[in-house]
Amino acid sequence: MVESSNVPMFEIEDLHAVIEDKEILKGVNLTINQGEIHALMGPNGSGKSTLANILAGHPSYEVTEGSIRFWGEDILELSPDERARKGIFLAFQYPTVIPGVSMANFLRMAVTNTRNARAEEAAAKNGGGEAAKMTPREFRKLMREKMRLLKMDDSFASRYLNEGFSGGEKKRAEILQMALLEPTMAILDETDSGLDIDALRVVSEGVNNLAGPDLGLLLITHYQRLLNYIKPDYVHIMMDGRIVQEGGPELAVELEQKGYEKLRAEYGAAV
Ligand SMILES: Nc1ncnc2c1ncn2[C@@H]1O[C@H](COP(=O)(O)OP(=O)(O)O)[C@@H](O)[C@H]1O
Numbered sequence: 001m002v003e004s005s006n007v008p009m010f011e012i013e014d015l016h017a018v019i020e021d022k023e024i025l026k027g028v029n030l031t032i033n034q035g036e037i038h039a040l041m042g043p044n045g046s047g048k049s050t051l052a053n054i055l056a057g058h059p060s061y062e063v064t065e066g067s068i069r070f071w072g073e074d075i076l077e078l079s080p081d082e083r084a085r086k087g088i089f090l091a092f093q094y095p096t097v098i099p100g101v102s103m104a105n106f107l108r109m110a111v112t113n114t115r116n117a118r119a120e121e122a123a124a125k126n127g128g129g130e131a132a133k134m135t136p137r138e139f140r141k142l143m144r145e146k147m148r149l150l151k152m153d154d155s156f157a158s159r160y161l162n163e164g165f166s167g168g169e170k171k172r173a174e175i176l177q178m179a180l181l182e183p184t185m186a187i188l189d190e191t192d193s194g195l196d197i198d199a200l201r202v203v204s205e206g207v208n209n210l211a212g213p214d215l216g217l218l219l220i221t222h223y224q225r226l227l228n229y230i231k232p233d234y235v236h237i238m239m240d241g242r243i244v245q246e247g248g249p250e251l252a253v254e255l256e257q258k259g260y261e262k263l264r265a266e267y268g269a270a271v
Pocket residue numbers: 019020024042043044045046047048049050051060
């Protein structure tokens with residue numbers, strides 16, 4: 001994507017949000033540029049998943065103040081689908097089980113629709129030529145390639161989406177989606193939770209393979225453990241709906257040593 005270099009890729013400004021009349025986000029500010037890896041940490045209930053869901057366009061939350069801009073464009077009015085097409089991706093903390101829909105079919109729909117829509121937009125921009133569509137055969141080849149990278153057995157493709165998947169398998173399936181959708185802004189919500197060390201290593205390797213100069217990454221995690229495998233450039237700590245501390249990777253280490261207790265006392269968060 002070629003954009004003006006003065007405009008940040010992803011900018012959250014003074015974001016306030018409520019759910020069922022309860023204010024969860026109380027003024028979040030966060031800027032993420034291409035090529036940067038940001039970690040968002042914080043105790044349970046601090047609003048991390050709420051922020052992730054709002055960024056992806058979840059309809060249950062009401063944004064009452066502030067803005068979210070992607071390449072300078074306010075995306076708050078866009079549907080989750082439109083945001084995804086623009087290149088925003090969310091890996092869920094709790095991926096949904098969809099019985100009756102195989103991984104392969106689900107991914108083929110999501111990926112070919114997204115890619116073809118992007119190809120059409122690009123073709124229209126370049127004077128309305130024919131867009132190169134992805135064929136089912138090309139898709140299968142690409143999927144197998146990415147599955148191998150994530151050390152997923154071929155049989156995965158024919159299983160129903162997340163049905164009976166272990167924690168590690170669900171997270172791998174999320175990263176597989178990300179690998180196929182090729183987002184420019186990826187938000188991973190607790191992708192490390194429920195993983196044993198081997199699965200954590202495979203998932204981290206997968207993410208590190210996708211990281212690069214074009215990708216902005218927001219890693220949401222409760223623990224420092226994941227950050228031993230994926231090195232963040234910036235660390236933000238959220239408490240009671242606000243980012244209360246920011247720094248480099250050393251902040252995550254410090255937090256792991258001190259725990260959230262000290263911060264809690266300092267910021268008086270009701271969590
Ligand atoms: N659907 C919901 N209905 C009511 N309250 C919710 C809902 N989702 C989240 N909350 C509340 O919002 C707060 C933040 O939750 P969450 O964003 O999941 O935090 P985190 O991901 O940091 O653990 C919690 O107090 C939680 O109970």
